[in-house]
Amino acid sequence: MFDAVIIGAGACGLMCAVQAGYLGKKVIILEKNEEPGAKILISGGGRCNYTNLFSTSANFISQNEHFCKSAFSQWTVEDTISFFETYGISGKEKTLGQLFPEGNKAKDIVEVFTQLCEQLGQQILMQSEVKTIDKDADGSFTIQYEQRGKLKTVRSATVVIASGGLPIQKLGATDFGLKVAKKFGLNIINTAPALVPLTVTGKDADWFASLSGNSIFCRVSNDRISFEENILFTHWGLSGPAILQISSYWRPGESIELNLLPKQNILELIEQERKQNGKKTLLNLLSQLYTRKIADALAKYLPTEKNLSSLNKNDLQLIEQQIHYFKVKPAGDKGYDRAEVMRGGVDTNELSSKTLESKKVKGLYFGGECVDVTGWLGGYNFQWAWASGYVIANSLD
Structure with a gap:
């Protein structure tokens, strides 16, 4: 005994x-x-x-x-x-x-x-x-x-x-x-798995896969909570500290929101750059904020070839939406063998x-x-x- x-x-x-x-x-x-x-x-x-x-x-x-x-x-x-x-x-x-x-x-x-x-x-x-x-x-x-x-x-x-x-x-x-x-x-x-990478499938899967290995500081949020840390693009979706954190609060079928520039306002940066060099392209500005790989990839969603001075109201709204409110609907997670813990x-x-x-x-x-x-x-x-x-x-x- x-x-x-x-x-x-x-x-x-x-x-x-x-x-x-x-x-x-x-x-x-x-x-x-x-x-x-x-x-x-x-x-x-x-x-x-x-x-x-x-x-x-x-x-x-x-x-x-x-x-x-x-x-x-x-x-x-x-x-x-x-x-x-x-x-x-x-x-x-x-x-x-x-x-x-x-x-x-x-x-x-x-x-x-x-x-x-x-x-x-x-x-x-x-x-x-x-x-x-x-x-x-x-x-x-x-x-x-x-x-x-x-x-x-x-x-x-x-x-x-x-x-x-x-x-x-x-x-x-x-x-x-x-x-x-x-x-x-x-x-x-x-x-359920918690603190786990999230997968992305469908029409956007190739876009995420093309950025595999790139990391970026983000605010990741849903209706319940938000976290500010790095995210990591992978060939199957998203990982990194902020993604692992939000995964514990994510439920299948829900979307998450990525603020790709949480410490700055993209519209204010554009306005500042316009005054100094209106001929600079949006791609050049984005390349100062992110890796060139990420800047190039954002061309799928943004008019990156335009000069800053030629961006119209609709362009600016789109830029703000995609940089500060980028929506992702994960297909699922990587399961227990990639999870840190169980919920x-x-x-x-x-x-x-x-x-x-x-x-x-x-x-x-x-x-x-x-x-x-x-x-x-x-x-x-x-x-x-x-x-x-x-x-x-x-x-x-």
């Missing part, structure tokens, strides 16, 4: 094991992969954007926008920073509050947890795939798992589901957490916001990505993982 069996050696599960160890509780982590922290290791290009300085509940999507407030009050961004600094990892802000380990790599983040688990006597069993979780008559759980071809069992009064979401299959991602929740009668909020998951109404324990099943906890709490791009989802792991550890009986 252990104080808890944790399913998943990702960010939430590892933090939960360490925090439980600080409190003198013995846990065992069952992980199907060959090494712990698979998603940590690839995050941020192998550098791990492990939190965000500006993280608040407003940076998360959930059916209950207030649910994560309790966890974030128990484990703050400052707690995350202090925790890693204690073990030799100091943060360096990149952009927009994104904190990366200065002089360290993602593997150093994982090593903090594996070394602490060893010191605290917490077991991590790799290549251990959980097959069944059953609630026994005495209220405890029996967990059956397969390790290197052999079926084994372990019992515990508490089970922590920290098995992540559906992205990324090649890292061992499955719907295990959702299946467990359904088995025990918990409601699931419909899931939706275990319904927060099924869980205590203070402890993350199931309201229906005593001793069953859910944390991290499998819960209906989805953060923005830039370290927010790690902050939720650390916080939920800490909350669960401190709630164990």
Whole structure:
């Protein structure tokens, strides 16, 4: 018997094991992969954007926008920073509050947890795939798992589901957490890929493909929210930070709007240039604002061959529309294998916001990505993982 069996050696599960160890509780982590922290290791290009300085509940999507407030009050961004600094990892802000380990790599983040688990006597069993979780008559759980071809069992009064979401299959991602929740009668909020590139098909597909590899700073928006960061044209559509951000708020059939010049007004620039050199073509002006490839491509939509002095009222309206209100109707997204995280998951109404324990099943906890709490791009989802792991550890009986 252990104080808890944790399913998943990702960010939430590892933090939960360490925090439980600080409190003198013995846990065992069952992980199907060959090494712990698979998603940590690839995050941020192998550098791990492990939190965000500006993280608040407003940076998360959930059916209950207030649910994560309790966890974030128990484990703050400052707690995350202090925790890693204690073990030799100091943060360096990149952009927009994104904190990366200065002089360290993602593997150093994982090593903090594996070394602490060893010191605290917490077991991590790799290549251990959980097959069944059953609630026994005495209220405890029996967990059956397969390790290197052999079926084994372990019992515990508490089970922590920290098995992540559906992205990324090649890292061992499955719907295990959702299946467990359904088995025990918990409601699931419909899931979908989030922080994911968007695809463009149809008559405009070739235009986007022709710009593949070009990046531009934009304001990307829909009726609900907007983000100002770079977008990246690809041979299948759009990617880049601003697109990944808006994808979490995008729904199939909707359009998004691109402001291709969010910091300036194109009509004012044209008027200024007219006074200095009215013979300059619109193409030359656009080439000063964008790469030549993008400027040339805009000829499909704009009278780029005209001199600035010869642009009429209709021309100016068209230019303003296409530069500041460029409409795109994505055909879809690139799916879970290209998504950073999953949207939706275990319904927060099924869980205590203070402890993350199931309201229906005593001793069953859910944390991290499998819960209906989805953060923005830039370290927010790690902050939720650390916080939920800490909350669960401190709630164990």
